[in-house]
Amino acid sequence: MISHRTPKALRLLLPALSRPLAALVRAAKGRGVRILMYHRIADLDWDRLSVDTQSFARQMDLLRAEGWRVVPLASALEESRADDPRPRVALTFDDGYRDFYASAWPVLRERGFPAAVFVLPGLIEGRIALERYRGRPGSHLPLDWAMLKELSRAGVAVGSHGLTHRELPGLPEREAWEEIEESRRVIAEKVGSRPSWFAYPRGRNTPAVREMVRAAGYRGGLTVAPGACRPSADPFALPRTEISRDDDLFAFRMKLSGAFDPWHYLWQKTPWYKSGGLR
Numbered sequence: 001m002i003s004h005r006t007p008k009a010l011r012l013l014l015p016a017l018s019r020p021l022a023a024l025v026r027a028a029k030g031r032g033v034r035i036l037m038y039h040r041i042a043d044l045d046w047d048r049l050s051v052d053t054q055s056f057a058r059q060m061d062l063l064r065a066e067g068w069r070v071v072p073l074a075s076a077l078e079e080s081r082a083d084d085p086r087p088r089v090a091l092t093f094d095d096g097y098r099d100f101y102a103s104a105w106p107v108l109r110e111r112g113f114p115a116a117v118f119v120l121p122g123l124i125e126g127r128i129a130l131e132r133y134r135g136r137p138g139s140h141l142p143l144d145w146a147m148l149k150e151l152s153r154a155g156v157a158v159g160s161h162g163l164t165h166r167e168l169p170g171l172p173e174r175e176a177w178e179e180i181e182e183s184r185r186v187i188a189e190k191v192g193s194r195p196s197w198f199a200y201p202r203g204r205n206t207p208a209v210r211e212m213v214r215a216a217g218y219r220g221g222l223t224v225a226p227g228a229c230r231p232s233a234d235p236f237a238l239p240r241t242e243i244s245r246d247d248d249l250f251a252f253r254m255k256l257s258g259a260f261d262p263w264h265y266l267w268q269k270t271p272w273y274k275s276g277g278l279r
Helices: 008-029 053-065 073-081 099-111 145-153 173-191 207-215 249-257 261-267
Strands: 033-038 088-095 116-119 157-160 197-199 220-222
Touching (some): 008 249, 008 261, 073 088, 073 157, 116 145, 116 197, 145 157, 157 173, 173 207
Parallel strands (some): 033 088, 157 197, 197 220
């Protein structure tokens, strides 16, 4: 299985061997829209969920140079049904740290690329801190509401990642509902627009959780399951492809092609992953 602990040579070899399979899947099912998932755009050499600004800019330039259309998340499902041979991608960013505003947004704005950022009111308001950054060096300031309002007015879709980043399956129904519905209410109040999309914390979801997200008024929910968004996709269980610090441009191309998908699928079936070991 491929994880951040896999040696780099093996990590790239296995997906390279899967490229013919990925091409067959695209031929049989259609290319769809590849939804990319980022977290931090920051130079944190100990954090695999961060991508430094220069690498991020090179990835965005590769999308443009190789003919990818960057589409808004809101149109990803519609785009997946379009009779358009051009490859398409949507860009999403989880958690809501300030480096999105300082580092990612200038790169996106310069290139005219739309994006969606998924935020945690509890993090923004200083009521929680994400475990992986406690006691670590570097700036871990979250976005503030004024920044999010500015981003929203500039066309960035602001979605919910829950109130406090708790995994929803297993929570009492009342607490899960609060994470889903109250986060939407707070974001709407502070930003001025009601979020349409929900990113499940750590991607964890169940049919019951997806139904709560639907009932709360969201248009859809995003997971961390591998694959492209295709016409048959459940709008409340959309797949995403994580981009991490481990990814050079060769790996980035392979992730765009779907070559990592089968290995990510198998990796997410392991007991270590299911226990939350990835985070």
